[in-house]
Amino acid sequence: MAKRGEIKLLGTAASPYVNRVQFVLNLKSIEYEFIEENLACKSELLLTSNPVYKKIPVLFHANKPPICESLVIIEYLDEFQPDVHRILPSVPVDRADNRFWANYVDNKYFPLYEELRQTPGKEDKEAIKKQIIEGSVLLEEAFEKFSNGKAYFGGDDLGYLDVVLGCFIAWIEFSSKRNEFNAFDEVKTPKLAKWAERIRSHESLKGAIPGNETLMNFYLMLQIHKPPRAT
Template sequence: MPREREMNARVVLHGMWVSPYSKRVELALKVKGIEYEFVEEDLTNKSEALLRYSPVHKKVPVLVHNGKPIAESLVIIEYIDETWKEGPRLLPQDPYERAKVRFWAGFLHQQLFEAMGSVLRTDGEAQERAVKEMHEKLKVLEEGIKGSYPGGSPFFNGDNMGLLDVVVCSILGNHKVREEVLGVKFLDPDKYPTVTSWVKALTELPLVKEAMPPHEKLVAIYRLFRARLLESAAA
């Protein structure tokens, strides 16, 4: 009974509509079919609740379950999977397969996303170097998952959308927005056929379409972000 009360307790997600970190937690909650309340945070004027729940990083997302806060997107997703066991599993049961998913999620989260961020905040020769590095990371991803990704299914796990699919959506799901803003090709189907078909299949899912922000709204905010980043770098 205590375990049942714990799972049915109030779930609140403190996030930001444009944050890919928040988006991946939203997707995980939707995959599991968990009802939750979304609290939109203004990171230029952080709420007292956010500062209280995330005293170390003071960032989104933060999941509050039964009054207990959990921070950092990948940690939150694993917590969701371990707490709500009755829904689709976000990580494989097999320890080796689970370790592979964690490895590639870490690679996407720490290396590819950082390389993509460098493209956004640089210009000229620095941006050219950043683009080259990003494509090197994409090549590593393409070669690394080629034998693991089941091409006949939109999901890395094969049965349902899992942690790695969620992370890919949050990072590469808006690649067309970045391409429009930066004039840089991110996903080339000739160079990265496996990754491109994977991302395309995922972004066409109704659940993902519903969760992702409108294209034009993202284009506007990314242009604003880029202008501010370049201005800050030149100062």
């Protein structure tokens, strides 16, 4: 078990990748200190602790080297404290399958939302929204496979893919409202729609899901520092 003050998390409350780590810390009842990072003017702590990517989150655990990249961090936490709410499956082939879909979410699915934000033309936006919905349908099929008719990707309770995709729920809803479409709906992805409601109301995740004001402030910062492409 981690001692009080032993674990620190560098990040910002609006980052889904930081939220992902917070999910796991909460699920495992690990106390930690949160260090707020200003991404508009990156701190020396961030630049020195993650000199390769210069990105959040970064986890500090006692006197060990900083641990970077959200998926790396949550697997580290799962190995560090395996007896409390195991995140990854115990069977190797199941772990591999979970990692495959995590890679899909991070590198194929969620980047479409950033592409949507940066794309100016209505017609082009509609094309990206179509891709997002197609991706959501694929995730609905994955949910059916992993959940085996239960409430979560992990079965009866949150597992690896619940954490990996669940950290994006607030941003998915925020983007859907701004762009007037529904990424998870009752017709094409009814199971994911219900799953998203469960994620939002899960006791361990309530404090780690950013609210609309937090999301809007971060969105406005992105608009300034990573503006949409010109028409």
